[in-house]
Amino acid sequence: MNKAASVKDASLDERALLQARILARLFRQRVQASIETQGPLKAAPVHPSTSHAADRMVLKGGLAMRVVHHSMRHTKDIDLDADHDLSLGCVQTAVRRAIKEATAGGWLDSVQITEPKQTATVARWKIQGVLPSTGAVMHLTVEVSFRHHLEAGETTTHAYAVPRDTGGIEHVDVPVYRDQVRLTQKIEALLSPTRDAPRDVVDLFIMFQAGISVPAATLADRLQGRPSTALVKELWNKLDSMDEARFRTEILPHWDLAELPPEWRDWEQIRLYVGEKIEALLLEAPPASAPPSGTLGRVLLR
Secondary structure, three states: OOOHHHOOEOOHHHHHHHHHHHHHHHOHHHEOOOOEOOOOOOOOOOOHHHHHHHOOEEEEHHHHHHHHHOOOEOOOEEEEEEOOOOOHHHHHHHHHHHHHHHHOOOOOEEEEEEEEEEOOOEEEEEEEEEOOOOOOEEEEEEEEEOOOOOOOOOEEEEEEEEEOOOOOEEEEEEEEEOHHHHHHHHHHHHHOOOOOOHHHHHHHHHHHHOOOOOOHHHHHHHOOOOOHHHHHHHHHHHHHHOOHHHHHHHHHHHEOHHHOOHHHHOHHHHHHHHHHHHHHHHHOOOOOOOOOOOHHHHHHOO
């Protein structure tokens, strides 16, 4: 038997646990007083430069969706924005410390940490190791972008429950973008001509279902005056291309299928719902009763 063929990847839950461990150590200075444990809190001391960096970084992407909305969609990465004038060295100190602490103590064996990109705009870490309990191989990427200036009032924090090594739960206040900002960013991502990711539709479905919205004028400003009629056409064309086959290969493998409600398996209705919501915002009007443009809308509303 080929030994290499028998090696398995870490499960979604195992990878999520490592992500949580890294977040806890990166933002540990935000630990709340509510610790569900028998003994006293024994958190590691926070290095001054680590605290400084963590105060000016914000979690984004799929993991932010899990923190805020308890999304069932798992992600392979930890994506963060750092204030554009925060130094690379400051971020490196914070992230290296968090990764080292999260993978130490026998939790992960044969750990390999590489830094394939460390520039003034993006810093990236690749983590690989073996879980001693199962022999599964763990792969995880941490990426920090310096391209965005964090504006006052556009971020908030959400408590994230992380299992402690000594038992109990540690609640960490993780900085994330506010609801309206995240929704706008996701709509921009879906409408971007250089991006093609069905997971954006999933995240938008979650946010719209949660009742999150954004003023049409705010969205129009972020889209830099692109004609709404053209954007609507681009929207439905892109949703048309994200068919059932892509849903099964790009989305379902990253979900906890045992916990997936039936309505989350109806990909066509999810796309239609998201498309109508965005079209209404783009046209500054409630969704029309007539089928939207594009093959998807015409087919689903027959």
